[in-house]
Amino acid sequence: MIFLTRKEHFNAAHKLCRDDWSDEKNKEVFGKCANANWHGHNFDLFVTVKGNPDPETGFVVDLKTLSLIIKEYIVEELDHKNLNLDVPFMHGVMPSTENLAIKIWEILYPLVQSERCVLHCVKLYETENNFVEYYG
Amino acid sequence: MIFLTRKEHFNAAHKLCRDDWSDEKNKEVFGKCANANWHGHNFDLFVTVKGNPDPETGFVVDLKTLSLIIKEYIVEELDHKNLNLDVPFMHGVMPSTENLAIKIWEILYPLVQSERCVLHCVKLYETENNFVEYYG
Amino acid sequence: MIFLTRKEHFNAAHKLCRDDWSDEKNKEVFGKCANANWHGHNFDLFVTVKGNPDPETGFVVDLKTLSLIIKEYIVEELDHKNLNLDVPFMHGVMPSTENLAIKIWEILYPLVQSERCVLHCVKLYETENNFVEYYG
Amino acid sequence: MIFLTRKEHFNAAHKLCRDDWSDEKNKEVFGKCANANWHGHNFDLFVTVKGNPDPETGFVVDLKTLSLIIKEYIVEELDHKNLNLDVPFMHGVMPSTENLAIKIWEILYPLVQSERCVLHCVKLYETENNFVEYYG
Amino acid sequence: MIFLTRKEHFNAAHKLCRDDWSDEKNKEVFGKCANANWHGHNFDLFVTVKGNPDPETGFVVDLKTLSLIIKEYIVEELDHKNLNLDVPFMHGVMPSTENLAIKIWEILYPLVQSERCVLHCVKLYETENNFVEYYG
Amino acid sequence: MIFLTRKEHFNAAHKLCRDDWSDEKNKEVFGKCANANWHGHNFDLFVTVKGNPDPETGFVVDLKTLSLIIKEYIVEELDHKNLNLDVPFMHGVMPSTENLAIKIWEILYPLVQSERCVLHCVKLYETENNFVEYYG
Numbered sequence: 059m060i061f062l063t064r065k066e067h068f069n070a071a072h073k074l075c076r077d078d079w080s081d082e083k084n085k086e087v088f089g090k091c092a093n094a095n096w097h098g099h100n101f102d103l104f105v106t107v108k109g110n111p112d113p114e115t116g117f118v119v120d121l122k123t124l125s126l127i128i129k130e131y132i133v134e135e136l137d138h139k140n141l142n143l144d145v146p147f148m149h150g151v152m153p154s155t156e157n158l159a160i161k162i163w164e165i166l167y168p169l170v171q172s173e174r175c176v177l178h179c180v181k182l183y184e185t186e187n188n189f190v191e192y193y194g
Numbered sequence: 195m196i197f198l199t200r201k202e203h204f205n206a207a208h209k210l211c212r213d214d215w216s217d218e219k220n221k222e223v224f225g226k227c228a229n230a231n232w233h234g235h236n237f238d239l240f241v242t243v244k245g246n247p248d249p250e251t252g253f254v255v256d257l258k259t260l261s262l263i264i265k266e267y268i269v270e271e272l273d274h275k276n277l278n279l280d281v282p283f284m285h286g287v288m289p290s291t292e293n294l295a296i297k298i299w300e301i302l303y304p305l306v307q308s309e310r311c312v313l314h315c316v317k318l319y320e321t322e323n324n325f326v327e328y329y330g
Numbered sequence: 331m332i333f334l335t336r337k338e339h340f341n342a343a344h345k346l347c348r349d350d351w352s353d354e355k356n357k358e359v360f361g362k363c364a365n366a367n368w369h370g371h372n373f374d375l376f377v378t379v380k381g382n383p384d385p386e387t388g389f390v391v392d393l394k395t396l397s398l399i400i401k402e403y404i405v406e407e408l409d410h411k412n413l414n415l416d417v418p419f420m421h422g423v424m425p426s427t428e429n430l431a432i433k434i435w436e437i438l439y440p441l442v443q444s445e446r447c448v449l450h451c452v453k454l455y456e457t458e459n460n461f462v463e464y465y466g
Numbered sequence: 467m468i469f470l471t472r473k474e475h476f477n478a479a480h481k482l483c484r485d486d487w488s489d490e491k492n493k494e495v496f497g498k499c500a501n502a503n504w505h506g507h508n509f510d511l512f513v514t515v516k517g518n519p520d521p522e523t524g525f526v527v528d529l530k531t532l533s534l535i536i537k538e539y540i541v542e543e544l545d546h547k548n549l550n551l552d553v554p555f556m557h558g559v560m561p562s563t564e565n566l567a568i569k570i571w572e573i574l575y576p577l578v579q580s581e582r583c584v585l586h587c588v589k590l591y592e593t594e595n596n597f598v599e600y601y602g
Numbered sequence: 603m604i605f606l607t608r609k610e611h612f613n614a615a616h617k618l619c620r621d622d623w624s625d626e627k628n629k630e631v632f633g634k635c636a637n638a639n640w641h642g643h644n645f646d647l648f649v650t651v652k653g654n655p656d657p658e659t660g661f662v663v664d665l666k667t668l669s670l671i672i673k674e675y676i677v678e679e680l681d682h683k684n685l686n687l688d689v690p691f692m693h694g695v696m697p698s699t700e701n702l703a704i705k706i707w708e709i710l711y712p713l714v715q716s717e718r719c720v721l722h723c724v725k726l727y728e729t730e731n732n733f734v735e736y737y738g
Numbered sequence: 739m740i741f742l743t744r745k746e747h748f749n750a751a752h753k754l755c756r757d758d759w760s761d762e763k764n765k766e767v768f769g770k771c772a773n774a775n776w777h778g779h780n781f782d783l784f785v786t787v788k789g790n791p792d793p794e795t796g797f798v799v800d801l802k803t804l805s806l807i808i809k810e811y812i813v814e815e816l817d818h819k820n821l822n823l824d825v826p827f828m829h830g831v832m833p834s835t836e837n838l839a840i841k842i843w844e845i846l847y848p849l850v851q852s853e854r855c856v857l858h859c860v861k862l863y864e865t866e867n868n869f870v871e872y873y874g
Contacts, residue, residue: 060564061599069321071207071232076386087387089394090274096207097274098234100321106599114484115495116562121596122497138226138233154388156332185205185236188393191333191378196836197871212658223659225666242871250756251767252834257868258769290660292604324665327605327650341865343751343776348522359523361530362818368751369818370778372865410770410777426524428468457749457780460529463469463514477729479615479640498682504615505682506642508729546634546641593613593644620794631795633802698796700740732801735741735786 062118063106066128068137071098072153102183109175119175155184159192198254199242202264204273207234208289238319245311255311263305291320295328334390335378338400340409343370344425374455381447391447399441427456431464470526471514474536476545479506480561510591517583527583563592567600606662607650610672612681615642616697646727653719663719671713699728703736742798743786746808748817751778752833782863789855799855807849835864839872
């Protein structure tokens with residue numbers, strides 16, 4: 059069993075606030091992240107799959123294929139978008155890094171699964187100082 | 195003469211589009227950066243001053259002081275903000291990395307000037323692949 | 331279950347040597363790290379907690395709170411200090427990266443524990459080429 | 467139990483292609499990596515061992531010793547070499563990052579084992595966007 | 603006048619040796635870089651242009667256009683190639699980082715020149731420890 | 739004319755304080771850097787030379803030679819040392835990053851000079867957020 063990771067990235071805007079809370083409570087809980095007019099990040103996304111290398115190619119998965127799947131289903135949906143407004147799979151979900159990583163996992167899991175490999179981890183950096191990992 | 199650089203960072207939302215242009219022209223010129231609902235970045239800001247070290251301290255400038263000036267006048271204004279809507283010194287200015295770096299220079303130049311040192315360069319990273327430098 | 335990591339850093343001096351060993355033995359075992367007049371490092375500290383995101387906030391833990399705990403109880407104690415002489419919780423402990431990571435874990439474990447989350451890992455970089463991880 | 471990692475690096479050439487496949491099939495499966503005249507990478511290698519720190523030294527393993535083992539048995543064999551032609555332990559093995567990491571594990575496992583520590587992971591970066599991890 | 607930089611990268615094989623020198627002299631002068639069966643690197647390329655931002659767009663140059671020019675005329679020619687054998691513009695040129703940067707400059711200079719901007723610098727990293735800059 | 743840079747690093751302890759000042763004044767001016775028992779850093783050193791590539795080798799300077807000069811005359815003197823106590827060329831000099839860079843320049847300038855190349859810049863990082871550049 060070997061673990062293979064591909065890094066992709068996207069730039070997006072979001073804000074953290076609840077419509078059912080007062081401005082005061084949103085500021086208190088979410089601080090600057092509740093800024094009404096949004097803020098944004100350069101997100102780095104690391105997708106790890108695990109499996110046994112193919113004896114003929116030495117590959118767990120073709121990295122070009124893995125990269126294209128991530129780009130088509132994740133990066134295309136998130137890059138230069140507003141996570142609260144523009145992304146169908148985030149509707150009704152607080153766009154914390156935690157929740158975004160879970161949603162990315164749920165989308166990628168069936169797409170990367172093959173006889174030879176399975177999704178192992180989604181790691182998502184919001185800044186170089188803050189990141190989350192989700193293993194399903 | 196020695197050059198001293200301090201790095202700070204901020205996270206912000208923006209979009210690149212002109213109200214006096216059609217949506218089509220904005221998309222054509224600015225591409226994904228014209229997304230109506232904004233996008234955002236982790237900006238890295240490098241501020242360089244130049245001067246002769248103080249014989250007593252060995253400092254061109256006290257880095258704590260330089261950092262506090264950048265934080266008070268630049269980071270506080272830009273961090274977790276919308277560059278098009280929330281930042282007084284960017285009103286009426288297209289928030290390209292180029293223009294933002296020029297505005298940061300104009301604000302910092304008089305603030306960091308002393309008998310011993312002067313602002314030399316503002317370097318601003320929008321992503322790890324794109325950055326600008328302005329020397330006045 | 332999701333894993334959330336916060337990075338902090340501190341700069342400190344230390345040396346690796348035992349008073350009950352001869353200078354020769356200290357040099358032989360610890361090499362340049364035994365230099366009598368100390369040496370130092372920029373340490374990078376990654377603290378990982380695990381738990382389930384709060385349904386209301388999407389947070390496993392409020393990162394500002396986590397950052398403040400690390401800063402108050404760890405960074406404040408270690409930054410610009412001598413790990414052999416200035417740090418009460420390291421008294422009588424050889425200040426190897428291994429031992430320092432274990433001590434940081436022991437301090438942080440009760441401080442970050444809540445109904446929702448628990449400390450998972452302390453990862454400590456001494457240089458970009460050397461780091462340790464401790465999971466309790 | 468603590469985990470200690472040492473980073474080393476090497477620069478090498480390779481190509482991914484099978485002699486028993488046509489040029490067309492090699493291009494189709496391996497893409498640009500099948501370029502007949504080779505291509506190359508700066509590889510970053512992270513070797514992680516696990517164990518309990520020695521009460522006298524605070525070390526799981528002496529990092530200088532670990533570094534020397536990696537340099538003698540791995541870096542010396544791979545650095546500025548052609549992975550397909552110049553490396554005895556890769557003869558007859560497709561030089562994918564996956565297979566190279568497995569071979570490095572097999573060589574290092576007996577060499578780093580001691581009463582106190584055992585090899586835990588070999589992590590190998592082919593580029594900053596692609597890496598593999600092998601745990602035996 | 604503002605300076606704008608775009609980073610691209612490519613992976614390539616090369617060797618440093620002269621056919622008109624003996625193996626001994628090549629080994630003496632070029633060391634491991636003369637390895638007969640090649641070695642390789644992940645090259646990072648930073649292309650800097652200078653000019654005045656367009657008052658309408660805030661751009662010195664459209665980064666998408668700049669990126670496409672670099673990709674079409676440089677990356678496409680060098681990525682996953684052998685610098686000694688596969689690259690027409692390097693025929694008869696020792697593929698040192700110095701010479702490669704000069705050749706990249708010569709190709710890009712006329713391509714990026716416009717009323718508004720001109721090529722300022724080509725910076726080329728062979729490894730994170732070695733890089734060159736060429737200003738024409 | 740081309741510019742070639744080599745990166746090296748060293749880890750050292752220091753403190754910033756003047757014996758002819760009171761503890762209060764040292765704390766006021768130098769803050770945490772005046773800690774009596776020292777602190778330390780991982781310093782990154784970038785040495786840039788400029789010149790014309792040799793037509794036969796394509797080199798401005800042999801990087802192995804440049805690296806050996808920096809290691810013998812600078813890194814060997816500073817690595818795992820106390821900048822205030824252990825380094826002859828820093829005796830009587832306040833070990834600010836500024837002053838250390840100037841001293842490194844003065845040592846390297848005559849050592850790297852040749853018919854073909856001359857020292858251009860010494861760039862010294864104290865942390866990833868603070869660095870200085872000296873051009874003589």
